Every structure is written in C-alpha cells, then in structure tokens.
Amino acid sequence: MKPLKIFISSVQKEFELERKALGQYIRNDALLGSFFEVFLFEEIAANGHSASQVYLAEVAASNIYIGILGNDYGFEDAQGISPTENEYNEAKRNFLQKWVFIKGYTDQNRHLKELKFIKKVGDDVSRKRFETIEDLKKEVYNSCVRYLKQTGKINSHEFDESINSEATIDDIDPLLIQQFVRTARAKRNFPVPETAPIEQVLIHLNLIRNHELTNSAILAFGKKPQRFFTTSTVKCAHFHGFVVEKPIPDYKEFSGTAFEMAERAVDFVLSKISLSTGTREANNQVSTTYEIPRRAIAEAIINAVAHRDYYSKASIQVSIFKNRIEIFNPGSLPDELELSDLPKAHGSYPHNPLLANCMFLTGDIERYGTGILEMIKLSEEADLIAPEFIINEGFKVILWRPSATAKGIHDTAHDTAHDTAHDTAHDTAHEQKFIHIENLAHRLLWILQGEISRSEMMAKLELSHRTNFNENYLDPATENRWIEMTIPDKPKSKKQKYRLTQLGQEELKKIKNESI
Numbered sequence: 001m002k003p004l005k006i007f008i009s010s011v012q013k014e015f016e017l018e019r020k021a022l023g024q025y026i027r028n029d030a031l032l033g034s035f036f037e038v039f040l041f042e043e044i045a046a047n048g049h050s051a052s053q054v055y056l057a058e059v060a061a062s063n064i065y066i067g068i069l070g071n072d073y074g075f076e077d078a079q080g081i082s083p084t085e086n087e088y089n090e091a092k093r094n095f096l097q098k099w100v101f102i103k104g105y106t107d108q109n110r111h112l113k114e115l116k117f118i119k120k121v122g123d124d125v126s127r128k129r130f131e132t133i134e135d136l137k138k139e140v141y142n143s144c145v146r147y148l149k150q151t152g153k154i155n156s157h158e159f160d161e162s163i164n165s166e167a168t169i170d171d172i173d174p175l176l177i178q179q180f181v182r183t184a185r186a187k188r189n190f191p192v193p194e195t196a197p198i199e200q201v202l203i204h205l206n207l208i209r210n211h212e213l214t215n216s217a218i219l220a221f222g223k224k225p226q227r228f229f230t231t232s233t234v235k236c237a238h239f240h241g242f243v244v245e246k247p248i249p250d251y252k253e254f255s256g257t258a259f260e261m262a263e264r265a266v267d268f269v270l271s272k273i274s275l276s277t278g279t280r281e282a283n284n285q286v287s288t289t290y291e292i293p294r295r296a297i298a299e300a301i302i303n304a305v306a307h308r309d310y311y312s313k314a315s316i317q318v319s320i321f322k323n324r325i326e327i328f329n330p331g332s333l334p335d336e337l338e339l340s341d342l343p344k345a346h347g348s349y350p351h352n353p354l355l356a357n358c359m360f361l362t363g364d365i366e367r368y369g370t371g372i373l374e375m376i377k378l379s380e381e382a383d384l385i386a387p388e389f390i391i392n393e394g395f396k397v398i399l400w401r402p403s404a405t406a407k408g409i410h411d412t413a414h415d416t417a418h419d420t421a422h423d424t425a426h427d428t429a430h431e432q433k434f435i436h437i438e439n440l441a442h443r444l445l446w447i448l449q450g451e452i453s454r455s456e457m458m459a460k461l462e463l464s465h466r467t468n469f470n471e472n473y474l475d476p477a478t479e480n481r482w483i484e485m486t487i488p489d490k491p492k493s494k495k496q497k498y499r500l501t502q503l504g505q506e507e508l509k510k511i512k513n514e515s516i
Contacts, residue, residue: 001035003035003037004035004037004063004064005036005037005038005039005061005064006026006036006037006039006062006063006064006065006066007058007059007062007064007065007087007091007096008023008038008039008040008066009065009066009067009068009083009084009087009088010067010068010069010070010084011070011072011073011074011082011084012041013072014070014071015068015070015103018136019042020040022038022066022068022136022137023038023040023043025137025140026140026144031145032141032144035144035148035153036064039058041054041055041058052077052086055083055086055087055090056086056090059090059091059094059096060090060094062091062096063096063097064098064099064147065087065088065091065096065098066099066100067084067088067098067099067100067101067121068101068103068136069084069100069101069114069117069121070102070103070104070110071103071104071109071111071114072111072114073114073117080113082117085117088117088121092124097147098125099128099140100125100128101127101128101129101130101136101139101140102127102128102130103131103136104131105129105131122339122390122391123340124338124340125338125339125391126332126395127391128143128393129393158352159311159352160214160215160216160219160310160351160353160355161206161214161215161216161354162215163209163212163213163214164214164215164218164228165212167213167217167222169198169211169213171224172198172202172218172221172222172223173222176220176221176257177202177221178194180201180220180221180358180361181201183361183362184361184362187361187362187363188360188363191204199211202217202221205354205358206354207220207221207354207358214354215310216354216355216358219232219257219310219355220257220258220259220358222257225255225256226255226256229310231312231313231314231315232255233253233254233255233261234253234254234261234262234264234265234304234315234317234318235251235253235254235315235316235317235318236251236252236253236254236265236268236317236318236319236320237250237317237318237320238250238251238272239319239320239322240322241321241322242322242323243321252264253315254268258305258306258358258359259359259362259364261305261316262298262301262364263464263468264465265301265316265318266301266464267463267464267465267469268318269297269301269318269320269325270294270462271472273290273291273292273320273325273436274291274434274437275288275290275436275437275443275446276289276291276433276434276435288446288460288461288462290462291382291434292325292382292399292401293378293379293381294462295378296374296399297325298364299374299375299378300325300371300375300387300397301327302359302364302371303371303372303397304327304328304397305329305359306350306351306352306356306365307329307331307350307351307352307356307395308329308330308351309329309330309331309332309351309394312331312394314330315330316329322401322403323400323403323404324398324400324401324404325398326397326398327396327397328394328395328396329394329395330393330394331394332391332394332395333391333395334351339389342372342389343372343373343376343386344373345373372387372389375399379399379400383402384401384404385400385404386400387399387400388400437511440476441472441477441480441482442511443461444457444461444473444474444482444483445477445482445504445508446508446511447460448483448498448499448500448504450499451486451497451498451499452498452499453498454466454469454496454498457469457473457474461473474498480507481501481503482500482501482503482504482507483498483499483500483501483504484498484501485497485498486498486499
C-alpha cells in the first residue's frame with residue numbers, strides 16, 4: 001500500500017523544533033508510521049531548482065497539507081506572499097486535505113499579514129490551537145486517525161455508534177421511547193408500533209447491538225445522559241451588551257436528552273428576544289412573531305446538538321448579545337465541506353448520523369443538508385443580515401438581531417464591539433413592531449385571548465418544553481391571579497382551558513400602555 005504523503009508547512013525558523021518533533025513522531029508511531037510519510041523541506045538535498053518550485057511540486061504530490069501558523073509571516077516573494085501561504089494556496093488548488101494548527105491562544109504579537117492569513121484559512125477549514133509540542137502531536141494524531149477512519153483505511157466505530165459498556169437497557173426511559181415512536185409515526189410514518197418493546201425500537205434505529213446500547217441511544221432516550229457524558233450540556237448566557245462581560249444577567253445550563261437540551265435552549269433564547277405585536281387593525285387577536293424566526297434559532301441549536309463532537313470536553317454555548325445570537329459547538333466541518341460551501345446547496349455529512357436520524361424522524365431536522373440554507377432563507381425573509389459561520393476552536397453560527405446593521409456589525413473575528421446606536425424596537429417593511437416584554441408571565445397575558453388550552457398557549461408563543469412553560473410562564477401568571485382555569489375543580493382535565501381574570505385584564509392594559 002502506497003503511503004499517504006503529509007506536507008508540513010510553516011515558517012521554518014520559527015517552528016524548527018516543532019517541525020522536527022512532528023516529523024519524528026509520525027514516522028515512529030506504530031499506527032501513523034504504517035500509513036503516512038512526511039515531507040520536510042529541510043531534509044532534502046540541494047538541487048538546481050528554485051526553493052519555491054520544489055515546495056509547490058511537493059505540495060501537489062501530497063495527500064495532506066499541515067499548516068503550522070504562529071507570529072511570523074515569513075519571507076515574502078515579489079507579490080508579497082510567503083512560502084507558507086503559497087503552499088496553502090497550492091494545497092487548495094489541488095483539493096488536498098488541509099489541517100491548520102495555530103500556536104497560541106491570543107493574537108497580540110502576530111504579524112499583520114499572519115493575522116490576515118489566519119483569517120483567510122479560517123474561512124476555509126477548521127483550525128486548532130496549541131501551546132506545546134505535545135499539544136501539537138495530540139491534535140495531529142487525532143486528525144490522522146479521523147482521516148483514516150473516514151477513508152476506510154481502519155475500521156472503527158464513531159462516537160454515536162460505539163457501544164457504551166457501562167449502560168444497560170434500564171438506563172433507557174420507556175416514556176421517551178413511547179413519545180418518540182408516537183411523534184415519528186405522525187411525522188415520518190415510522191413503521192414500528194407504539195406498543196413495541198424498547199429493544200425492538202432501538203434495533204430498528206441501529207442503537208443497540210447484541211443487547212448492548214450505543215452512545216446515541218443514551219443521548220436520545222437515556223434517563224440521565226450526563227451520568228455517562230458530563231459535558232453533553234448546553235450552556236446559555238444572556239448579556240446586555242455586545243461582548244462577554246460581567247455581570248451576566250441570566251445563565252442556565254441545560255442537561256437531559258439531546259431533544260430536551262435543544263428544546264430548553266431554544267425556549268431560553270425566545271425568552272430573551274423581542275416579539276412582534278402585529279397589527280390590530282383587522283381584529284384584536286395578537287399574532288406572535290419573534291425578531292429572529294424561531295425556526296432559524298431552532299435549526300442552529302438542533303444542528304449544534306446533533307453534529308457536535310461528543311468526545312470533546314467542551315459544551316455547546318449559546319450566547320445572546322444586544323445585536324446577535326452566537327451558537328457554538330465543539331465540532332468542525334466534515335472534511336468534504338468548506339465554509340464557502342455552506343451558503344449553497346451541499347450534501348449532508350452528519351458527525352453523529354444515528355443521533356441525527358432520530359432527530360430527523362421526529363421532524364426536528366427537516367431534511368439532511370438543508371439546515372444552514374434554511375437559516376439563511378429565514379433571515380432574509382425577516383429582513384435580517386445573513387447569518388455568519390465561523391470555524392475557530394469549533395463551529396460557530398451567528399444569527400443577527402434587527403438592531404444589527406451592515407455598518408454596525410460586531411466584528412466577531414477580532415472581538416471588537418461596535419455600538420449600533422439602534423434600539424431593540426425595529427420597524428420592518430411588514431409593519432411589525434418588536435417590543436421587549438421581560439416578564440414572561442406578561443407575554444402569556446399578551447397572547448391569551450378568550451379561553452385557550454395550555455397547548456394552544458405554547459403554540460402561540462412557539463414554545464416546546466412543557467416544564468419550562470409551566471415554571472416560567474403559566475405558574476407565575478396563575479400565582480399572580482392574572483389567569484384562571486375554566487375547570488378549577490379538575491386541574492388535570494383534558495378539557496382544561498385558561499382565561500384572563502379581572503386582575504389579568506388590568507395588568508394587560510398596563511403592558512399595552514407601556515409598549516406604545
């Protein structure tokens with residue numbers, strides 16, 4: 001078998017030790033040495049060709065480009081481009097695998113051209129940072145093994161299909177299985193009946209082998225998934241300004257199954273952004289629309305949950321700022337895609353295909369490969385700036401709020417805040433006026449017209465997690481005697497509905513007056 005050729009590119013003087021150590025490591029490792037050979041320019045004998053010609057010819061003859069970037073940009077040719085950047089360009093022209101590793105976690109001492117090069121690389125491929133040579137070896141090893149798995153050169157199960165030896169069928173919640181089957185049958189004509197045993201459902205979903213559970217079985221239907229995967233959580237934070245700074249007005253960390261984490265994170269975001277009051281000219285019924293379409297928020301969060309790297313020690317982070325929402329997940333783009341592919345039609349290469357399939361069957365993921373296109377489309381329809389996608393220590397989606405403008409966008413690449421000088425209230429071409437109602441129980445009063453059920457109230461507010469709705473909306477409104485049950489003697493009746501009390505009507509008048 002012909003070995004796979006790795007071209008190591010960097011400023012040679014700055015990374016003399018790292019280049020030598022990395023070359024020796026790959027050659028001496030029992031696994032990597034069996035599949036890869038390394039090219040280092042300093043190891044070849046002098047010849048009559050120019051150094052740049054040799055560089056680029058070797059890149060073109062390689063399978064993998066490894067770029068190590070630091071503070072120095074390096075020697076510049078007549079066009080002002082360094083050998084490292086020329087080699088990167090050649091690797092891109094030849095469709096090589098490109099793995100880029102950046103030394104250091106701050107950009108304070110980097111050459112301006114090196115900063116621009118790093119930004120350029122970040123628009124194409126995933127980047128990893130490191131401090132020590134041992135860190136670099138570990139990251140390169142992980143990339144090599146992942147590549148060997150993806151190309152079928154070694155056989156191994158990915159995280160979501162790997163067997164979890166510590167889990168048993170008793171760790172699966174039968175109610176969650178039943179709820180899943182009911183939803184999947186309605187959404188996708190799932191062929192397994194609701195009365196089917198747990199194991200039959202899991203077998204059909206490829207989530208169990210030889211009576212042993214896969215990791216995704218626990219993530220989708222486990223009673224306590226975080227007992228097995230402590231960092232499989234979604235951390236949500238709300239900031240009043242444009243950057244991460246204390247004090248943090250609200251912070252929540254959500255655990256549970258993949259479905260529950262996504263639901264609660266979406267509901268958290270909705271509770272922090274403004275709603276549209278619609279128009280009352282036709283009738284007094286209020287139609288609820290959020291300043292960022294709920295479907296766009298849900299797509300971003302569900303994609304993060306479904307496609308993150310669950311081997312990572314990091315968690316998903318959802319940050320709400322004055323002019324944007326950032327959704328970060330510890331994952332990366334698949335090797336088949338680059339950032340430039342995302343705004344156009346592209347294939348789907350889920351990092352966790354079994355988990356993604358479960359979320360597809362429930363309708364949480366509509367069609368594979370369309371989530372990002374849907375975010376872009378929904379933002380455009382809502383007259384919002386197009387979402388941004390960034391690869392840096394993971395994958396980040398930025399959804400812009402109405403207060404963001406093309407000139408006042410927060411420069412996320414350099415962590416520089418630009419005050420937009422806009423209020424959260426925003427009038428669009430569709431005559432929607434967005435207002436911020438901080439008290440969530442007040443939001444319930446706003447949409448409660450006549451007598452409606454709990455599920456109808458949740459649908460109007462586009463909320464999906466019942467416990468969250470009860471705790472933050474329904475219970476406070478009931479305790480303040482703003483709303484009441486229509487059948488108070490039978491609180492659990494299927495026919496139960498809710499209506500405004502006299503106190504609630506008075507409170508609603510105050511809300512309306514304050515929003516004018």
